[in-house]
Every structure is written in structure tokens, then in C-alpha cells.
Amino acid sequence: MEKSNDKAQSVSQIIELLKSEFSSLLFKNEKENEIPNLWFRAEGLNINTSLMPNAYRNYGRVEKDEYKTVLDESVLIEGNFKAEFSRRSTMFLNQNRIDNNDWNQYFLMQHYGLKTRLLDWTESALVAIYFAVDDDLKEVDSKIWILNPYRLNKSSTALIEGFETGCSIIHFPKSSIKEDLFGTDKKLNLDELYRKYLEMDFNSSEKAYPLAIYPYLFDERMKSQKACFTIFGNEINGLLGNSEKNKFLNFILIDGFSKRKIKEELRWLGISRESVYPGLNSNCIDIIDKYN
Numbered sequence: 329m330e331k332s333n334d335k336a337q338s339v340s341q342i343i344e345l346l347k348s349e350f351s352s353l354l355f356k357n358e359k360e361n362e363i364p365n366l367w368f369r370a371e372g373l374n375i376n377t378s379l380m381p382n383a384y385r386n387y388g389r390v391e392k393d394e395y396k397t398v399l400d401e402s403v404l405i406e407g408n409f410k411a412e413f414s415r416r417s418t419m420f421l422n423q424n425r426i427d428n429n430d431w432n433q434y435f436l437m438q439h440y441g442l443k444t445r446l447l448d449w450t451e452s453a454l455v456a457i458y459f460a461v462d463d464d465l466k467e468v469d470s471k472i473w474i475l476n477p478y479r480l481n482k483s484s485t486a487l488i489e490g491f492e493t494g495c496s497i498i499h500f501p502k503s504s505i506k507e508d509l510f511g512t513d514k515k516l517n518l519d520e521l522y523r524k525y526l527e528m529d530f531n532s533s534e535k536a537y538p539l540a541i542y543p544y545l546f547d548e549r550m551k552s553q554k555a556c557f558t559i560f561g562n563e564i565n566g567l568l569g570n571s572e573k574n575k576f577l578n579f580i581l582i583d584g585f586s587k588r589k590i591k592e593e594l595r596w597l598g599i600s601r602e603s604v605y606p607g608l609n610s611n612c613i614d615i616i617d618k619y620n
Contacts, residue, residue: 368456436526477540479576536561
């Protein structure tokens with residue numbers, strides 16, 4: 329993923345740079361002029377733990393020789409978080425008519441700020457651009473990651489013992505009940521595969537790289553942000569540390585000194601804090617930004 333020094337300075341330049349990177353993320357049977365269903369994620373270039381979920385960021389920069397310690401401690405901490413959150417979230421789930429199951433609880437944990445092994449992405453390039461420029465830190469350039477989630481899942485599942493072909497489906501998990509990973513027809517049970525990730529139920533020989541996953545959109549903000557996730561397994565640096573990352577991952581750069589201008593252009597296009605974070609408070613912030 330070696331890049332030139334090109335930095336986008338407007339929304340139109342960002343879109344052109346994004347489109348120029350699409351071709352490297354296409355499947356062989358996809359047309360060159362066809363835009364695939366890609367996911368996007370914004371990050372500042374000052375991030376030391378790029379493309380790592382919050383559960384693995386407890387120690388700032390994470391070196392390779394610390395992976396085992398970080399993994400063990402993160403699993404223990406997350407277990408405590410899950411137990412406590414399960415006890416406290418029942419009333420919220422009931423009041424909002426949300427099914428009280430392990431997956432909904434896990435998505436809510438991520439959404440409301442607890443550290444999980446979920447990494448946020450969006451299906452909207454414009455939403456990602458907004459996140460990339462919202463901080464107004466002129467001295468810090470931003471990056472927008474581009475992910476082909478289908479290719480990611482094919483790469484990660486191809487490493488499963490007994491399943492060499494891989495599976496490019498993005499699953500919407502419905503159950504967390506333990507079952508056989510393969511059926512009598514040798515077909516991969518995706519609910520069981522994702523349950524293994526949810527519970528970190530891997531043996532020492534298994535290498536579980538991240539999987540793309542669709543959440544339940546039970547929250548207005550998640551729907552507005554077109555939220556989707558990658559769920560990490562026992563590979564701490566599972567995206568950037570994947571030897572096949574060039575097949576599913578790319579990025580572009582945004583000039584830090586152009587953030588304010590880009591944010592104004594997004595407002596013309598109907599993308600603002602109110603559209604990304606629905607609510608009266610966001611409306612007030614938009615008014616301040618408009619007349620500031």
C-alpha cells in the first residue's frame with residue numbers, strides 16, 4: 329500500500345482519489361467501471377494504533393512482542409465488561425424493544441463507549457469524509473481507509489482449518505448458541521463462526537483474522553452513519569498484519585489545512601453533524617459552525 333504524496337484538498341478531489349483506488353479492490357469478475365460495495369473509515373495520521381479496535385488500544389502503541397499480553401488482558405477486561413453490561417442494560421433493552429441477546433448487547437457496548445473488539449466502518453464515503461475533517465486540526469492530515477469487506481472475509485475464512493476456499497459473505501449473526509462449525513454437507517456454519525469471534529472461543533493453533541459483520545441497526549445514529557463493523561479475533565493487528573491486505577485494503581490522504589473548506593463543502597451536500605449525529609444538540613452545533 330505504498331502511496332504517493334497526493335493529498336486531497338476538496339470533496340471532489342477526495343472522491344476522485346477514492347475512485348482511483350477502487351480498481352485494486354475489485355474481484356476478477358467485477359467490471360472495471362463498476363463501483364463495488366466498499367466500506368470506509370477515517371483516522372488521523374497521529375493515531376499510533378491504526379486499524380486496531382478499542383479493546384486492543386489500552387496501552388497506546390502496541391508492539392509485536394506485546395501482542396500475547398495485550399490479548400490475554402483484553403479478553404479478561406472484556407469479559408468483565410460483558411457481564412456488567414448485561415446486568416445493567418436489561419431495562420434499556422426492554423424500554424426500546426430491543427431483543428436481549430448477546431449480539432445486541434455487544435453492538436450496544438461498542439455504540440455507547442465500552443471497549444470491544446469491534447472496529448467502526450461506514451458504507452458512506454461522505455460520512456467517512458465528515459469524520460476525517462470534523463476535528464479541524466490543521467496540522468494533522470487525515471486518512472480514509474477503503475475496505476472491500478467481501479475480499480476480507482474470503483481471506484480470513486480461507487485460513488479456517490478444513491475450509492481452504494474461503495467465504496466472501498458478510499454475515500448478519502442471529503444466534504450465539506454453540507453448534508458444529510461445519511454441517512454434514514461440509515458447509516460452513518456462519519452463525520457458529522461468528523459466535524467463536526464473539527466469545528473468543530479459539531484454540532492456540534487457530535489464527536482468527538478480522539471478519540466484516542453487519543450489525544442490527546436498532547439506533548437512529550447507527551442508521552444515519554450507515555454503520556458496519558469488523559470484529560477482531562486473536563490477531564491483534566489483524567488488518568494491517570494480514571499478508572494479503574493489498575487485496576482488500578487501501579487508503580487516501582486528506583490535507584489537514586483543507587479540512588475547514590472540505591467541511592463547508594460537505595454542508596452544501598447535506599452532510600453535517602446533525603445528519604451524522606441526529607439530535608437537537610447537533611443542530612445547535614451546526615448553527616454555531618455555520619455562523620462562526
